[in-house]
Amino acid sequence: xxxxxxPFAFIPTATSPHEEVEEDDYQQHHHLFHFxxxxxxxxxxxxxxxxxxxxxxxxxxxxxxxxxCSDSYPPDVSSWMTPFxxxxxxxxxxxxxxxxxxxxxxxxxxxxxSAGGVANGESxxxxxxxxxxxxxxxxxxxxxxxxxxxxxxxxxxxxxMSRATFDMICEELDSSVTKKNTLLRDAIPVRQxxxxxxxxxxxxxxxxxxxxxFGLGISTCHKLVLEVCSAIKNVLMPKxxxxxxxxxxxxxxxxxxxxxxxxxxxxxMYTTHVPIVAPKIRLAEYYNKxxxxxxxxxxxxxxxxxxxxxxxxxxxxxxxxxxxMSDENVLEKSALFQRASRGSMRNLRIVGGAGxxxxxxxxxxxxxxxxxxxxxxxxxxxxxxxxxAREAFVRxxxxxxxxxxxxxxxxxxxxxxxxxxxxxxNICEMRGEGMEPGTRFELFDDEMVAENxxxxxxxxxxxxxxxxxxxxxxxxxxxxx
Numbered sequence: 001x002x003x004x005x006x007p008f009a010f011i012p013t014a015t016s017p018h019e020e021v022e023e024d025d026y027q028q029h030h031h032l033f034h035f036x037x038x039x040x041x042x043x044x045x046x047x048x049x050x051x052x053x054x055x056x057x058x059x060x061x062x063x064x065x066x067x068x069c070s071d072s073y074p075p076d077v078s079s080w081m082t083p084f085x086x087x088x089x090x091x092x093x094x095x096x097x098x099x100x101x102x103x104x105x106x107x108x109x110x111x112x113x114s115a116g117g118v119a120n121g122e123s124x125x126x127x128x129x130x131x132x133x134x135x136x137x138x139x140x141x142x143x144x145x146x147x148x149x150x151x152x153x154x155x156x157x158x159x160x161m162s163r164a165t166f167d168m169i170c171e172e173l174d175s176s177v178t179k180k181n182t183l184l185r186d187a188i189p190v191r192q193x194x195x196x197x198x199x200x201x202x203x204x205x206x207x208x209x210x211x212x213x214f215g216l217g218i219s220t221c222h223k224l225v226l227e228v229c230s231a232i233k234n235v236l237m238p239k240x241x242x243x244x245x246x247x248x249x250x251x252x253x254x255x256x257x258x259x260x261x262x263x264x265x266x267x268x269m270y271t272t273h274v275p276i277v278a279p280k281i282r283l284a285e286y287y288n289k290x291x292x293x294x295x296x297x298x299x300x301x302x303x304x305x306x307x308x309x310x311x312x313x314x315x316x317x318x319x320x321x322x323x324x325m326s327d328e329n330v331l332e333k334s335a336l337f338q339r340a341s342r343g344s345m346r347n348l349r350i351v352g353g354a355g356x357x358x359x360x361x362x363x364x365x366x367x368x369x370x371x372x373x374x375x376x377x378x379x380x381x382x383x384x385x386x387x388x389a390r391e392a393f394v395r396x397x398x399x400x401x402x403x404x405x406x407x408x409x410x411x412x413x414x415x416x417x418x419x420x421x422x423x424x425x426n427i428c429e430m431r432g433e434g435m436e437p438g439t440r441f442e443l444f445d446d447e448m449v450a451e452n453x454x455x456x457x458x459x460x461x462x463x464x465x466x467x468x469x470x471x472x473x474x475x476x477x478x479x480x481x
């Protein structure tokens with residue numbers, strides 16, 4: 001075993017690289033050995049003990065296998081120096097390597113000062129102030145956008161909303177996303193946190209570009225997006241995306257009656273697909289066969305089912321079911337279906353497409369090929385009502401471009417992000433935020449006829465009666481006549 005591999009001993013120096021250390025020389029220099037370990041259990045199995053009881057290396061060891069412990073002074077000088085003189089010379093030589101300011105020569109000294117009186121890493125109390133090294137990134141782009149002098153049109157183009165709406169969202173989320181300053185770094189301001197999330201959702205740009213624009217790290221931007229989306233869900237969803245109360249429900253029914261001439265319609269339903277990266281588990285469940293056949297490219301997706309009012313704002317959403325599921329199956333998994341099964345939708349109706357089943361509370365168009373005049377007029381009126389939901393999803397995906405392509409968000413976090421987009425959509429709709437030119441997105445959702453198209457015995461009769469009244473009482477208009 002080579003003793004030089006142990007860091008706890010100084011090895012005696014021979015006078016020549018090829019000269020062996022004699023027994024007398026070893027005993028003469030034994031005072032230079034120092035064992036720095038305080039534990040007596042540490043030892044060297046192959047070393048011997050000299051006459052003074054000092055553990056060292058055995059004699060006759062070649063110079064090429066040993067380490068030089070004599071530092072800079074020659075062996076012939078140290079051979080006659082006493083231990084005390086040797087220590088003084090060693091300290092003097094070590095002190096010559098220290099500069100006037102107390103730092104080692106040749107190494108730049110890091111100096112930092114702050115308003116708190118911290119300089120050179122030491123506080124006024126003598127304690128070392130811990131600071132975290134942060135890469136210097138430019139925040140000029142964000143500071144320019146956040147300036148009051150920045151044009152309103154360009155601000156809306158970047159964030160898909162006016163500055164007043166953005167300020168309102170920041171005020172609502174202030175208590176949820178605010179972080180305190182620490183000794184290591186200053187917290188990111190609330191406005192910048194919200195801006196990172198909104199700009200990422202609005203543009204769909206990769207996190208690398210988000211990091212460059214806002215002067216933050218990539219992982220920091222990803223964390224901010226998830227944190228703000230979660231805050232939007234917890235804070236803003238109870239205020240801006242809820243099933244309507246009775247007073248609001250009456251307004252919705254009046255609005256849809258003016259469109260289609262059918263009473264008791266409280267919403268219209270639509271289901272869209274959002275592309276995702278191929279998941280690592282349950283791959284076949286997320287495989288979207290219809291999108292793959294149309295685009296000639298393997299596609300995976302999750303579903304977003306939404307019910308909207310007469311103004312195109314969401315009143316109920318169901319997000320996250322695999323893309324291989326039909327609209328009918330997604331509806332059965334939703335909380336809305338469970339509430340309706342318990343009788344909460346009695347005397348109320350929701351208009352859906354042919355992919356949904358006909359039920360007491362769900363009106364769907366006729367799906368057969370040969371239609372009567374009444375059935376044809378009924379389908380036209382239902383298409384007008386469903387157009388409200390379809391246009392709402394057009395604006396949703398056009399306003400938040402992250403829904404148009406595969407994102408970098410993990411599958412388990414994606415429902416929270418998509419839900420935040422729906423909530424922000426409602427805020428923009430309620431505050432009258434128009435769509436930016438060129439942001440319209442065309443939907444390509446292939447609708448399939450429901451396998452179990454009729455779920456109620458009396459629902460077909462009620463639908464036939466509605467179609468008859470639309471045609472013979474002048475409520476259907478004269479487009480077909």
